[in-house]
Amino acid sequence: MGVAIFNIYLVLLFLLVHFGIVRFNLFWKASPAIVLVLLMFGLLIPMGWGAPQGDALVVRxxxxxxxxxxxxxxxxxxxxxxxxxxxxxxxxxxxxxxxxxxxxxxxxxxxxxxxxxxxxxxxxxxxxxxxxxxxxxxxxxxxxxxxxxxxxxxxxxxxxxxxxxxxxxxxxxxxxxxxxxxxxxxxxxxDTSDTIIGVAINQNDARYVAPGQEVEATFKFAPGRIFSGKVESVLQAIATGQAQTSGTAVAPRAIEAAPFVVRVRLDDADFVKRLPAGSAGTAAIYTDHVKPTHIVRRVILRQVAILNYVNPF
Structure with a gap:
């Protein structure tokens, strides 16, 4: 989405210069770099905090x-x-x-x-x-x-x-x-009596996620469709932070910031029952912070949903 906005600006700048509406001075020459910085720090990075997106997986x-x-x-x-x-x-x-x-x-x-x-x-x-x-x-x-x-x-x-x-x-x-x-x-x-849908969210984007927040998801199993839901919980432990009983001393190992898992529940219960275990997709969580970025995230998610028709990965 950021690339699309940046390309649109370049096209508009070219047309304005070509038809003589603006003079191609030093400011307009430097404007693409300025716009790129504004996009990165004013939209794309805050969007990860206000509307984080991650891979979704159906587990039973x-x-x-x-x-x-x-x-x-x-x-x-x-x-x-x-x-x-x-x-x-x-x-x-x-x-x-x-x-x-x-x-x-x-x-x-x-x-x-x-x-x-x-x-x-x-x-x-x-x-x-x-x-x-x-x-x-x-x-x-x-x-x-x-x-x-x-x-x-x-x-x-x-x-x-x-x-x-x-x-x-x-x-x-x-x-x-x-x-x-x-x-x-x-x-x-x-067991199909309960379907677990987990979304992997990067740790630096997960701090504002809380139960009850709005969720939208799309799956490879149903390309082109967007499903709404709510956050159920944020799992409070992942394997890298688990200490197990052992008779040996602590073994140092490389520490990596593995994503946190957010459990969500979709509103369409009938569709959830039809989802095969292992179905993969993408989900976005709309938090209470940086709400202007929600619009951009919704557009990006719908682009992903359309690309699911041809992108098997």
């Missing part, structure tokens, strides 16, 4: 699906990249051994309750000991807990979607054997 939380029980997969009704609702079945594990365990513990539980009732009657008639009643009650409580755990294992043979979303890169098939090991996920589930 991914859940590694690990079954709570081990066994042979009997059914995989889910289809990759097809929208799912929370609670929809992802796959099923053979329930036979877990159902048998429930039946065995349930039989013991029923017998223990019967014996408890008998011991209680004898104790009430002064024909039994209180210790026997307490012992039988303990057995009933233990079996009740074991039955609850066995029923939980049986229920977990049906693995369901943890939220709204979809399964991607699906390779699980009927007949495969799965294990309840944290390091052995069987599929990746993309």
């Amino acid at each position: 939380n991914a859940v590694s699906i690990v079954p709570d029980v081990a066994g042979e997969v009997t059914d995989v009704p889910v289809i990759a990249n097809r929208p799912l609702r929370s609670g929809d079945v992802l796959f099923k594990i053979d329930p036979t051994p877990y159902a048998a365990q429930v039946k065995a513990i349930d039989a013991q539980f029923k017998l223990a309750r019967t014996r408890l009732g008998q011991m209680t009657q004898l104790f009430e008639r002064d024909a039994g000991r209180g210790f026997d009643v307490e012992q039988r009650q303990s057995e009933v409580d233990q079996l009740a807990g074991q039955l609850e755990a066995a029923q939980w294992n049986l229920d977990k043979t049906v693995v369901r979607a943890p939220a709204d979303g979809y399964v991607t890169n699906l390779a699980l098939r009927k007949g495969a054997r799965v294990a309840n090991l944290p390091l052995s996920p069987v599929m990746a589930f993309i």
